[in-house]
Amino acid sequence: MNENSNGSQLRRVSSNPHVRASVTTSNIMFWVVISLLPAAGYGVFHFGADALVVLLLSVASTVCSEFIYEKAMKKPVTIGDFSAVVTGLLLGMNLPSTAPWYVPVLGGIFSIIVVKLLFGGLGQNFMNPALAGRCFLLISFPAAMTNFPPDAVSSATPLAALKNGEPVNVLNMVTGNISGTIGETSMIAIVIGACILILLGIIDLKIPGSYIVSFSVFVVIVQLARGNGFDPSWLSAQLAGGGLMLGAFFMATDYVTSPITTTGKYIYGIFLGVMTGIFRMFASSAEGVSYAIILGNLLVPLIEKWTLPRAFGIPKPVKVKRISESGKEAGKA
Secondary structure, three states: OEEOOOOOEEOOOOOOOOOOOOOOHHHHHHHHHHHHHHHHHHHHHHHOHHHHHHHHHHHHHHHHHHHHHHHHOOOOOOHHHOHHHHHHHHHHHOOOOOOOOHHHHHHHHHHHHHHHHHHOOOOOOOOOHHHHHHHHHHHHOHHHHOOOOOOOOOOOOHHHHHHOOOOOOHHHHHHOOOOOOOOOOOHHHHHHHHHHHHHOOOOOOHHHHHHHHHHHHHHHHHHHHOOOOOOHHHHHHHHHOOOHHHHHHHHOOOOOOOOOOHHHHHHHHHHHHHHHHHHHHHOOOOOOHHHHHHHHHHHHHHHHHHHOOOOOOOOOOOOOOOOOHHHHHHHHO
16 A cells, blocks of 8 residues: 555555455365365274374374474464364375384374475475375385285285286275275275365366376376287276375375466376376386375476466567677678
8 A cells, every 4th residue: 555645545456357265275174184084984994993093193293293393483373274184184094004103103293394394384395295204204114104904805905916917806996995005995985085175176177187097098008018908907906006096186186286377287197197107117116106296296386387378468588689899880881
């Protein structure tokens, strides 16, 4: 607000359109938590009380870490926006139910303090905190992170069986009667939660759709190149297994670490699909979603730089040809 020569106050108003919305960060994060409950609840049902303990420890560690750090740094406490709860819940869902108590606790502390708060808090983190915490735990405690409880079908995860050329039951993968981390086993539960977010308009299908389609195309091309032919059941198992669906709908779509431009979202999704396919087809590990999304997070600034539309009224820079003094003299002559 400025004053003119007469002393009256003038309001500085930006150009239209002016958008108002009642949606807040806490509203969005609350509904993300609600949408995660079907997959988390099925994980507790499938793996028992141990899964519930892991989830509670993970959420408690993220919330307490944020509260203690902000109190110690004399900053406003932001645990009421539910972002720490979302991080803790996602981290816990990416852990096996057999994880020792210190694994979710250390993962939660690393996710919140190192990845989120040290970079300025919500909106400033350069990668998804939950996935960063999972990768930190995979490096630090590989045995604990890959110790999955046996189920009625097999003690090995379906992706590991596929990697070894063993048959898998796709129906069990869709319903969730398999080994794996707490929140990634049931494709049905994950899709139910994703539908909640889509219907509420919190996410759309640009990123997850391009992610899943590009991944499918890539792995089918690799299989055909290897002379294995097209196998619909094998492709279905790749889509239903591991953290692909959980990552595509709940972590790749993170507002802070994903592009805001439409073209950028498609590029980002395609990059994630191809990278996940590369990790699964050519790397020693059977999974690759976490590493693919983190690599994609790091490239988001570059993607947005090249896909951000030019502001209306700003012309393209004109190249000016410089003429040397000798050239000027020759022209005059």
